[in-house]
Amino acid sequence: MAEFTQERLGILNAAYARCIDNDEVEAWPAFFEERCLYVVNTAENHAAGMEAGVIYADTRAMLHDRVSALRDANVYERHRYRHIVGQPFVLGIEDGAASVETPFIVVRIMRDGATEVFASGRYLDRVVEGADGQLRFARRLAICDSRNIDTLLAIPL
Amino acid sequence: MSHSDTREPRTWEPGLTRVPYWLYRDQEIHDAEQRRVFQGPTWNYLCLEAEIAEPGAYRTTFVGDMPVIVARDEDGELQAFENRCAHRGALIALDDGGQTRDFACVYHAWRYDLQGNLRGVAFQQGVNGKGGMPPEFRMEDHHPRKLRTASVAGMVFGSLDEDVPPIEEYLGEEILERIERVLCKPVEVIGRFKQTIPNNWKLYMENVKDSYHASLLHVFFTTFNINRLSQKGGVIVSESGAHHVSYSKVAHQPQASAEYSAEKLRSDMEGYALADPSMLDGCDEFGDGVTLQILSVFPGFVLAQIQNTLAVRQILPDGLDRTVLNWTYLGFQDDTPELRRMRLRQSNLTGPAGFVSMEDGAVGGFVQRGIAASRDQEAVLEMGGGGIETQENRTTEASVRGFWNAYRGYMEI
Numbered sequence: 001m002a003e004f005t006q007e008r009l010g011i012l013n014a015a016y017a018r019c020i021d022n023d024e025v026e027a028w029p030a031f032f033e034e035r036c037l038y039v040v041n042t043a044e045n046h047a048a049g050m051e052a053g054v055i056y057a058d059t060r061a062m063l064h065d066r067v068s069a070l071r072d073a074n075v076y077e078r079h080r081y082r083h084i085v086g087q088p089f090v091l092g093i094e095d096g097a098a099s100v101e102t103p104f105i106v107v108r109i110m111r112d113g114a115t116e117v118f119a120s121g122r123y124l125d126r127v128v129e130g131a132d133g134q135l136r137f138a139r140r141l142a143i144c145d146s147r148n149i150d151t152l153l154a155i156p157l
Numbered sequence: 158m159s160h161s162d163t164r165e166p167r168t169w170e171p172g173l174t175r176v177p178y179w180l181y182r183d184q185e186i187h188d189a190e191q192r193r194v195f196q197g198p199t200w201n202y203l204c205l206e207a208e209i210a211e212p213g214a215y216r217t218t219f220v221g222d223m224p225v226i227v228a229r230d231e232d233g234e235l236q237a238f239e240n241r242c243a244h245r246g247a248l249i250a251l252d253d254g255g256q257t258r259d260f261a262c263v264y265h266a267w268r269y270d271l272q273g274n275l276r277g278v279a280f281q282q283g284v285n286g287k288g289g290m291p292p293e294f295r296m297e298d299h300h301p302r303k304l305r306t307a308s309v310a311g312m313v314f315g316s317l318d319e320d321v322p323p324i325e326e327y328l329g330e331e332i333l334e335r336i337e338r339v340l341c342k343p344v345e346v347i348g349r350f351k352q353t354i355p356n357n358w359k360l361y362m363e364n365v366k367d368s369y370h371a372s373l374l375h376v377f378f379t380t381f382n383i384n385r386l387s388q389k390g391g392v393i394v395s396e397s398g399a400h401h402v403s404y405s406k407v408a409h410q411p412q413a414s415a416e417y418s419a420e421k422l423r424s425d426m427e428g429y430a431l432a433d434p435s436m437l438d439g440c441d442e443f444g445d446g447v448t449l450q451i452l453s454v455f456p457g458f459v460l461a462q463i464q465n466t467l468a469v470r471q472i473l474p475d476g477l478d479r480t481v482l483n484w485t486y487l488g489f490q491d492d493t494p495e496l497r498r499m500r501l502r503q504s505n506l507t508g509p510a511g512f513v514s515m516e517d518g519a520v521g522g523f524v525q526r527g528i529a530a531s532r533d534q535e536a537v538l539e540m541g542g543g544g545i546e547t548q549e550n551r552t553t554e555a556s557v558r559g560f561w562n563a564y565r566g567y568m569e570i
Contacts, residue, residue: 001437027439041348042349042350044253045348045349045350050346050347050348051348051497051501052347052348052500052501052504053348053501053504054350054508054509055505055510056501056502056504056505058502058504059433059435061431061432061433062432062433062436062502062505064432064433065432065433065436068429068432068525069376069377069512072376072426072429072510073377073380073426073429073512074376074377074515074516075374075376075515075516075519075520076515076516076519077519080364103567147349147350147351148351148352148353149350149351149352149353149441149508149510149544150353150508151352151353151354151355151518151519151522152352152508152510152515152518152519153509153510153515154510154511154515157371
């Protein structure tokens with residue numbers, strides 16, 4: 001039986017944020033199960049039950065495609081993020097999966113040096129333990145507080 | 158030095174193949190656009206009928222800078238009026254929308270009905286026989302500006318101008334047909350997003366109308382054969398050039414066209430593949446093989462079908478060098494779960510994080526910054542000649558020139 005301690009969930013989130021912020025996004029899909037759901041949506045849409053996301057991926061392979069588009073295909077200005085991730089709050093544990101809500105703030109650092117708050121919100125997660133003993137996201141909804149996206153969203157939240 | 162010598166250059170030769178850069182950076186132009194274009198004899202997208210389906214339902218929106226309430230009244234009629242109290246000018250409605258019997262301004266509690274008529278003035282008779290409005294004050298003399306409304310394929314448009322032509326005439330038969338082709342049955346809103354982009358609104362509208370850039374800028378379009386200029390397709394330009402449709406048909410086989418190979422395009426990435434190609438799985442839901450249709454209505458409306466993603470965009474200027482895009486993603490009420498899932502996956506192509514649209518949100522800013530010191534220089538729009546005619550190819554800037562033809566007409570410039 002998997003243990004979803006505050007410490008383990010905290011480490012999972014810290015590793016996730018570090019992976020993105022240190023520009024190691026090639027490792028980002030590995031935080032997810034093979035069959036997973038990663039959606040960036042707004043609080044307003046989420047509350048209204050609207051499913052379409054700014055980003056919508058329901059396989060780990062689709063997350064790999066996000067990374068390859070980011071690296072090779074899309075045109076945008078270079079920038080970085082800094083995630084500040086709050087305390088994970090366990091909402092419940094059922095069928096070997098933990099429902100967890102975790103607040104985040106993402107600061108964006110643009111090429112010209114501007115640093116600004118880019119997004120705040122909460123992760124609504126379903127966390128499971130894989131056969132290898134690692135915690136992974138079966139579902140991670142990044143629910144943004146604002147419904148405004150400044151210019152573009154290239155790097156995942 | 159005389160006064161005229163110190164003024165910034167502000168000339169524009171007749172014609173459509175040159176666009177002076179000062180047009181994107183000029184406060185007087187911005188102000189004139191509000192009056193002549195957005196509040197002029199044009200139709201502006203307000204919302205979807207589905208969003209105000211029941212009597213008493215309303216949404217708040219904008220026509221250019223102007224805040225607007227659009228509501229369905231007790232008789233089921235569409236109403237739109239300026240979101241500004243006739244008393245001191247405060248917003249009447251603060252929410253994005255909802256359900257109500259009437260509207261009350263929070264400042265002094267003046268009350269309006271769903272048609273925008275003033276129905277109540279707090280303490281109109283004063284208190285204890287003292288104060289109050291003068292006896293000659295008549296509520297019917299005071300109300301926010303009202304808009305004419307019209308509905309097309311479930312979309313609500315509004316106009317501030319009494320003499321605007323009927324919307325069917327304004328759009329023309331070909332544009333109307335292409336709207337009805339997509340919005341052919343009851344829709345459901347599946348997501349709303351706002352995107353703020355760092356450039357003048359006209360740069361975004363030009364980009365929407367520019368069928369030349371699409372397969373050059375967007376790797377996803379070219380590499381995955383979603384849109385190549387060598388595919389069957391064309392540009393429809395309305396008579397005055399105001400509105401346009403560009404479209405292309407599916408090409409399931411990889412299209413090695415000689416022109417594309419010769420250009421050695423960045424956007425044509427051999428060997429670039431998706432780990433999960435199901436993202437691009439789609440179906441021919443309109444039965445005509447058209448997999449991409451971008452449609453614009455002057456001044457600031459876009460309806461786009463990219464594969465099975467359906468979205469409307471409302472384009473609003475927010476000062477000289479900022480533009481707000483209000484995206485509404487749509488499905489149909491009778492979508493099967495499989496079709497809905499296709500739409501959700503393909504929505505990765507569009508919006509602020511879209512594999513395609515991400516770049517459209519960025520390039521306008523590149524232009525806005527590029528022209529910072531070049532008010533007296535001009536953009537060149539000669540691709541496909543100098544005309545604005547409908548044609549069966551998309552290697553042309555005809556629809557961009559069409560925009561400027563309409564713009565010059567409304568602006569009398």
